[in-house]
Amino acid sequence: MALTSAEATEPVRPARVPGPDKTERRRVALAESALKTLGELGYARTSLREIANNSEFTHGVVHYYFRDKIDLISYCVRYYKTKCAQRYDEVVETATSGDELAAGFLGKLTQTLVEETPMHRLWYDLRAQSMFEDQLRDDVAAIDQLLEGMIWRILARYADLTGTTPAVDAPTAYALLDGLFEQAVVGYAADPGKSADLLTDRVRQVLPKLVAS
C-alpha cells in the first residue's frame, strides 16, 4: 500500500538532492516533534510554533517540507501507523498456549499503556478530531484497520492455541478490546497503578468470551 497522499504533497525533488533520505529524514524528525507535542498538549493546543519549539528547527521549516499544518498532522498519523504496526506480533509468534499468549499480550498491553501513555492519549484525541476534520479521516481509518488486524491476529492465534474458534468477527473484537483500552488510558491520569491492573483483569476475563468451542 503506497503512501500516495504523502507522495502527492511532497515538493518536486531537485535533480541533485542526495536521494529521498534527507527530505524524508527531515519530515520524520518534524513528525516526531509534532507527535511529542501532540502527546503532551493535545490537538487543540498544539500550534506549529509549539511543534517547532520541540524540534531543532524554527517554525519556517515546517512550510518548507509540508504544505500546511494539516498536512503535517496527516503525515504524523501515517508515521504513527508505522510505529505500532506489529506491536504484538512477537507474542503471536512465540506463544505456545492460550494462557501464554494471553499473558504475553497482557504484558505488552500494560507495558505500552504505561510507557507510551501520551501516544495513546494522542491516538484517541486524533480519532476524535477525525470526526470533525475530513482530511484526517482516511488516515485515522487506516490506523483503525491496522489495529483491528493486530487484535484479530491475537484472537485468531488464541483460538488456535485453545482449540476454539473466534466467536466474533474482527471489527467486533477490535471495538471491544479498544473500549477496554481506552477506558484504561482515560483512567490512567487519575490512578496509573490501578488502571493497568484493572485492564489486565478485564481483558483476561473477556478474552475467553470471544472464542467458542
Added chain:
Amino acid sequence: MALTSAEATEPVRPARVPGPDKTERRRVALAESALKTLGELGYARTSLREIANNSEFTHGVVHYYFRDKIDLISYCVRYYKTKCAQRYDEVVETATSGDELAAGFLGKLTQTLVEETPMHRLWYDLRAQSMFEDQLRDDVAAIDQLLEGMIWRILARYADLTGTTPAVDAPTAYALLDGLFEQAVVGYAADPGKSADLLTDRVRQVLPKLVAS
C-alpha cells in the same frame, strides 16, 4: 448530588434578582449554543465568538455568566449529563423478556446514534480533551460514571429477565459497549446506514456473552 462546581463559580447574586431562574435560563441557553457549536466543529475549532454566533447574544455575555471559556465548557459537560441520564430507563422498566429488552435497547441505541450524532461525536471529543485539560476531568469522569450506571441497569435487567447473572462487572460492561458504540459513531460519517446496522448486529451478539447461567 449538588452542582457544587457550578455554584462555586456562580457570580454573587444581587439581592433583588428574581430568583435563580433568569440566570440559570441564560446559562442553559448559552450551554445549548455551546453544545451545538461543539457538536458541529469539535472542541479544537470552537471559539467563544463562534458559540455566541450560534446564540441570540454577543460574545460579551459569555463573560457575564461564566468565569471563562473552560467554565462554560465544564457547565456544558454537566448540562450534557442531565440530557442523557435516563436514556434507556424506559426500556429497562417496560421490557418483559430478554429479547424484548435487547430489541428495545438496540432500537434506542441506533435511534440516538442517528438522531444525535453530533452529541456523540462531541462526547468522544470532550472525553479526549479531558485527558489534556485537568479542569474537564472530573466532569467527564462523572458522565462516564453515569453512562456506566445506565449500561449496568440494562445488563442487570437483561440478566434478570433471562434468568442469568452478569458475567462481568459494571465498568467492564460499559467499556465493551462503549467501544462498540464509539466504533459506530466514528464509522457513521463514512457510512451512516451500515454503521447503525452493524452496531445492532454486534451488540446483539455480544450481550448474551456478558451474562452467565
Added chain:
DNA sequence: ACAAAGTCTTGACGACTGTCAAAAGAATCT
C-alpha cells in the same frame, strides 16, 4: 418620573496563530 440595579453590546487589548517570502547560510557543482 427618576434612580438604581441588572443585562447586554460594543470595542479594544495583548497574545497567539498559520502562512508566506525575503534573506542568510550551507552545500554542491563547474
Added chain:
DNA sequence: AGATTCTTTTGACAGTCGTCAAGACTTTGT
C-alpha cells in the same frame, strides 16, 4: 573561486482568540 541550488532563519502579515470593561439599554424599585 565563484555560481548555483538547497535549506533554514527571520520577520511580518492578517486574522483570530479569550478576556476585560466602558457604555448603552432594559428592568425594577421608590
